[in-house]
Amino acid sequence: MDTPDETLAEAAAGGDRAAFAVLLGRHYDRIFALAFRLTGSRADAEDLAQEICAALPAKLARWRAEARFTTWLYRVVVNATHDLRRRQAVRSRAAAGWGDWEIARQDQIAEEAEALDWLTAAMTRLSPELRDTVALVLGEELTQAQAAAVLGVSEGTIAWRMSDVKKRLKAMAAEEAR
Numbered sequence: 001m002d003t004p005d006e007t008l009a010e011a012a013a014g015g016d017r018a019a020f021a022v023l024l025g026r027h028y029d030r031i032f033a034l035a036f037r038l039t040g041s042r043a044d045a046e047d048l049a050q051e052i053c054a055a056l057p058a059k060l061a062r063w064r065a066e067a068r069f070t071t072w073l074y075r076v077v078v079n080a081t082h083d084l085r086r087r088q089a090v091r092s093r094a095a096a097g098w099g100d101w102e103i104a105r106q107d108q109i110a111e112e113a114e115a116l117d118w119l120t121a122a123m124t125r126l127s128p129e130l131r132d133t134v135a136l137v138l139g140e141e142l143t144q145a146q147a148a149a150v151l152g153v154s155e156g157t158i159a160w161r162m163s164d165v166k167k168r169l170k171a172m173a174a175e176e177a178r
Helices: 005-013 018-040 041-062 069-096 099-121 128-139 142-152 155-177
Strands: none
Touching: 005 018, 005 041, 005 069, 018 041, 018 069, 041 069, 069 099, 099 128, 099 155, 128 142, 128 155
């Protein structure tokens, strides 16, 4: 039978590296998933998960076993996320002090990121053939002739696919605007 998390946590708090490794193995995906849901950013979630795992031995020393280990671990992740948000807010306020041009630049970056996120999500709704074509022509910046050679189709087929992609993306955008 598997050792309960609480027993492993007590052992890990006492310096048992094997118990700590088992806890991380069981809960790393949970830590990452919650961090991702709270931040909405894969990069931030990955950074948070690493920070949490690095700080967990010290935090375990202060664990009082008053709640289930997973409940305590969720709280650790939530607190780490709040700390990240505070740090980001401080950075944002500091950056805002650079003037209107910096604010405009940040807005543009945010808009571009939002557009890229939309395009990435919209592309998942395209057929594999259209996705492959867009990835090569727009993502890898190949010419239509180069993309045709890679995909083993005619250049005319690539041109047709790109035209079809534009129509479909416009339709998706119009549908979402409603």
